[in-house]
Amino acid sequence: MAVGLSEPANPAPVGGIRLAACSAGIYRKQRLDMVLFEMSRDSGCAAVFTQNAFCAAPVQIARRHLAVIPHPRYLLINAGNANAGTGERGLFDARRTCEYLAEKGGCRPEEVLPFSTGVIGEYLPVDRLCQGVDAMLGRLDEHNWRDCSRAIMTTDTVAKSVSKQVVLDGRQVTLTGIAKGSGMIKPDMATMLAFIATDAQLDHGLMQSMLQQSVNRSFNRITVDGDTSTNDACVLVATGKSGVVIQAGNQERYSLFNAALHEICLDLAQAIIRDGEGASKYLSITVSGGRNSLDCLRTAYAIAESPLVKTACHASDPNWGRILAAVGRAGILDLEIGRVSIQVNDVCIVAKGMRTPEYTEDQGKRAMLQDEIFVTVDLGMGDAEETVWTCDLSAEYIRINAEYRT
Amino acid sequence: MAVGLSEPANPAPVGGIRLAACSAGIYRKQRLDMVLFEMSRDSGCAAVFTQNAFCAAPVQIARRHLAVIPHPRYLLINAGNANAGTGERGLFDARRTCEYLAEKGGCRPEEVLPFSTGVIGEYLPVDRLCQGVDAMLGRLDEHNWRDCSRAIMTTDTVAKSVSKQVVLDGRQVTLTGIAKGSGMIKPDMATMLAFIATDAQLDHGLMQSMLQQSVNRSFNRITVDGDTSTNDACVLVATGKSGVVIQAGNQERYSLFNAALHEICLDLAQAIIRDGEGASKYLSITVSGGRNSLDCLRTAYAIAESPLVKTACHASDPNWGRILAAVGRAGILDLEIGRVSIQVNDVCIVAKGMRTPEYTEDQGKRAMLQDEIFVTVDLGMGDAEETVWTCDLSAEYIRINAEYRT
Numbered sequence: 025m026a027v028g029l030s031e032p033a034n035p036a037p038v039g040g041i042r043l044a045a046c047s048a049g050i051y052r053k054q055r056l057d058m059v060l061f062e063m064s065r066d067s068g069c070a071a072v073f074t075q076n077a078f079c080a081a082p083v084q085i086a087r088r089h090l091a092v093i094p095h096p097r098y099l100l101i102n103a104g105n106a107n108a109g110t111g112e113r114g115l116f117d118a119r120r121t122c123e124y125l126a127e128k129g130g131c132r133p134e135e136v137l138p139f140s141t142g143v144i145g146e147y148l149p150v151d152r153l154c155q156g157v158d159a160m161l162g163r164l165d166e167h168n169w170r171d172c173s174r175a176i177m178t179t180d181t182v183a184k185s186v187s188k189q190v191v192l193d194g195r196q197v198t199l200t201g202i203a204k205g206s207g208m209i210k211p212d213m214a215t216m217l218a219f220i221a222t223d224a225q226l227d228h229g230l231m232q233s234m235l236q237q238s239v240n241r242s243f244n245r246i247t248v249d250g251d252t253s254t255n256d257a258c259v260l261v262a263t264g265k266s267g268v269v270i271q272a273g274n275q276e277r278y279s280l281f282n283a284a285l286h287e288i289c290l291d292l293a294q295a296i297i298r299d300g301e302g303a304s305k306y307l308s309i310t311v312s313g314g315r316n317s318l319d320c321l322r323t324a325y326a327i328a329e330s331p332l333v334k335t336a337c338h339a340s341d342p343n344w345g346r347i348l349a350a351v352g353r354a355g356i357l358d359l360e361i362g363r364v365s366i367q368v369n370d371v372c373i374v375a376k377g378m379r380t381p382e383y384t385e386d387q388g389k390r391a392m393l394q395d396e397i398f399v400t401v402d403l404g405m406g407d408a409e410e411t412v413w414t415c416d417l418s419a420e421y422i423r424i425n426a427e428y429r430t
Numbered sequence: 431m432a433v434g435l436s437e438p439a440n441p442a443p444v445g446g447i448r449l450a451a452c453s454a455g456i457y458r459k460q461r462l463d464m465v466l467f468e469m470s471r472d473s474g475c476a477a478v479f480t481q482n483a484f485c486a487a488p489v490q491i492a493r494r495h496l497a498v499i500p501h502p503r504y505l506l507i508n509a510g511n512a513n514a515g516t517g518e519r520g521l522f523d524a525r526r527t528c529e530y531l532a533e534k535g536g537c538r539p540e541e542v543l544p545f546s547t548g549v550i551g552e553y554l555p556v557d558r559l560c561q562g563v564d565a566m567l568g569r570l571d572e573h574n575w576r577d578c579s580r581a582i583m584t585t586d587t588v589a590k591s592v593s594k595q596v597v598l599d600g601r602q603v604t605l606t607g608i609a610k611g612s613g614m615i616k617p618d619m620a621t622m623l624a625f626i627a628t629d630a631q632l633d634h635g636l637m638q639s640m641l642q643q644s645v646n647r648s649f650n651r652i653t654v655d656g657d658t659s660t661n662d663a664c665v666l667v668a669t670g671k672s673g674v675v676i677q678a679g680n681q682e683r684y685s686l687f688n689a690a691l692h693e694i695c696l697d698l699a700q701a702i703i704r705d706g707e708g709a710s711k712y713l714s715i716t717v718s719g720g721r722n723s724l725d726c727l728r729t730a731y732a733i734a735e736s737p738l739v740k741t742a743c744h745a746s747d748p749n750w751g752r753i754l755a756a757v758g759r760a761g762i763l764d765l766e767i768g769r770v771s772i773q774v775n776d777v778c779i780v781a782k783g784m785r786t787p788e789y790t791e792d793q794g795k796r797a798m799l800q801d802e803i804f805v806t807v808d809l810g811m812g813d814a815e816e817t818v819w820t821c822d823l824s825a826e827y828i829r830i831n832a833e834y835r836t
Binding site: 075076077078079106108109110111112114143144145207208212249250251252253254329330331332335336338339341343344345346348349350351352353354356359361374376377378379417418419421422423425426427 | 481482483484485512514515516517520549550551613614618655656657658659660735736737738741742744745747749750751752754755756757758759760762765767780782783784785823824825827828829831832833
């Protein structure tokens with residue numbers, strides 16, 4: 025069902041990163057379900073995590089470890105079990121897997137960051153994870169990105185990865201990222217699981233601020249169902265193996281690298297939407313003419329999270345009254361409805377708060393029949409603009425979420 | 431599909447109220463689609479309206495008329511066309527129907543309050559409304575409540591009405607109400623269409639404050655899909671024909687009447703949820719132990735509006751991790767997850783932030799298989815408590831909203 029999305033070719037390897045996937049019997053079906061990233065010594069690392077108060081045990085441990093040592097050697101990931109809502113035992117289990125890997129891999133437990141995704145409320149099968157660690161340590165290789173992008177999937181139907189290469193001062197720098205996500209998607213200051221690596225060299229503070237900025241304009245602008253997961257995380261690793269150093273002082277190098285990083289985040293975030301649970305349409309909602317960014321985002325999310333707008337898109341029904349009603353309930357102070365306009369793809373439906381005289385139902389129908397629907401709302405109040413991405417709501421979404429876990 | 435809801439017997443007539451319904455060809459199918467209420471002279475009236483910025487033309491006109499003359503003689507209602515998003519022409523059309531009725535009924539146009547519900551963005555077929563007015567003026571009767579409760583339905587599957595009779599100081603007072611609503615339900619300081627009449631006598635200020643309070647704890651505590659309509663309204667009419675005067679000074683009379691009014695509002699609001707689009711389960715979400723009412727409501731709505739919680743309920747799947755994740759993202763400051771408990775019907779699933787040792791999946795399954803699911807969350811932070819009501823999310827909801835209007 026993914027909209028305009030197919031599995032990319034094997035992503036470009038990143039100097040200093042070796043990785044492996046294996047099938048450890050954690051996911052409910054037999055398939056790849058564990059991933060191990062090994063980073064060369066002194067690699068930098070930045071990360072943003074879910075703001076959900078019930079953040080999972082691995083999120084708590086990863087945060088703590090990164091605070092102690094900002095140069096992790098390993099990322100250890102499993103699908104099929106979120107290790108969330110598991111209390112003290114969950115923390116103990118996550119720590120145990122880190123300790124096991126640290127002993128086998130020759131590092132300190134704090135140099136391992138654990139990540140889990142899957143069912144909430146079940147204890148982690150630690151023995152199977154340890155067996156997986158043994159298997160993966162024996163087959164680390166820099167070309168395993170594709171397998172790893174597959175191993176982290178849950179309800180995803182397409183594995184998500186992207187590579188960019190940029191030449192900075194005559195030297196090639198690679199950025200490669202993988203992500204998973206399909207349902208329970210409304211990242212809040214963080215994201216679903218995404219792992220991005222580069223062979224550029226960056227200091228910790230700069231990495232963290234660049235990642236946070238990119239995430240805010242990509243993963244934090246998508247919603248499938250308005251639900252924020254307990255396990256969201258986005259990690260950026262920089263090995264420095266290309267010899268290119270990114271610093272805020274060198275404006276050109278910084279800008280080019282930053283643009284490439286943002287493209288990676290945006291591509292992965294939009295891939296999550298294209299593969300949203302039950303999605304048959306990809307929706308881009310732009311709100312312009314706002315007094316400020318917050319007003320634009322509020323309005324965009326009111327539309328993007330409206331089940332009525334999403335089902336109308338699913339049915340290719342130009343039921344623009346539902347968009348109008350969503351704008352009206354977004355809580356924008358002093359909204360003058362006589363200034364609002366609404367456009368769907370190239371069809372202007374509403375101007376000055378009401379249907380344009382030229383608009384015909386046929387035009388609306390034609391616009392809504394597209395797989396990719398661009399809704400543009402102008403509030404007529406100012407210069408701010410924001411875009412969020414979402415997908416339609418289908419009976420297939422209900423089926424997936426009524427059947428998942430049962 | 432309505433959960434535990436069937437059409438009530440013909441509601442009790444209210445002295446001073448005559449009413450009629452007719453089929454005026456406004457709804458897409460041939461059926462009753464207009465209602466006329468006639469109130470005896472000097473009846474009082476209170477009303478609350480949608481807070482949606484795009485409020486429909488009839489809402490704007492009704493508000494204006496009520497401000498000029500707080501003693502309307504007629505309520506004129508149609509289903510099938512919301513007269514929303516119709517700009518100046520919509521206002522003109524709504525006024526024209528009031529003028530027509532005023533002339534035929536012998537009153538001022540400001541003594542008519544218009545209400546519309548149905549498709550957004552289509553112009554009102556004024557001629558048909560006027561024909562409907564002619565037909566209904568000839569058959570006003572105090573026993574027509576049942577027909578009227580049917581005529582205001584849109585995607586409702588069951589007509590909604592309720593009557594209460596209370597004896598105050600030896601005299602019987604009647605309250606009768608009808609309502610419509612099934613989708614686009616998250617009233618914001620108002621409600622879907624609901625019309626309540628009583629033969630008690632109340633002054634305007636007291637009526638308005640009593641209605642607002644009751645609405646806040648009934649219609650403003652329900653959600654089907656989180657969408658707020660452009661046309662919501664709840665009206666209370668008091669004819670005074672019973673001879674019983676309700677005043678704030680007479681505490682006992684006031685309390686008994688207020689309790690009856692609140693029961694009417696709550697019964698109608700819960701009927702809307704039981705008949706929610708595609709509903710197969712009725713969900714009551716109580717959040718206790720909050721620092722304040724707002725924290726409780728935020729948490730309750732985060733659960734009640736989560737598509738994942740709602741699909742799990744639909745599937746009778748005790749996927750309590752989804753409830754936990756919704757609590758976690760509700761944005762409660764300083765939430766201590768180690769104090770949170772979650773109960774579903776009589777089964778305590780989460781205590782101190784994690785699954786209780788005694789809990790078994792079988793217990794959870796048994797609780798979730800009920801048609802009526804009571805979720806209770808204790809935040810462990812204070813004494814505040816709030817309840818909201820919602821329904822499950824089913825493929826039938828998608829079907830209804832993908833097909834409606836097409």
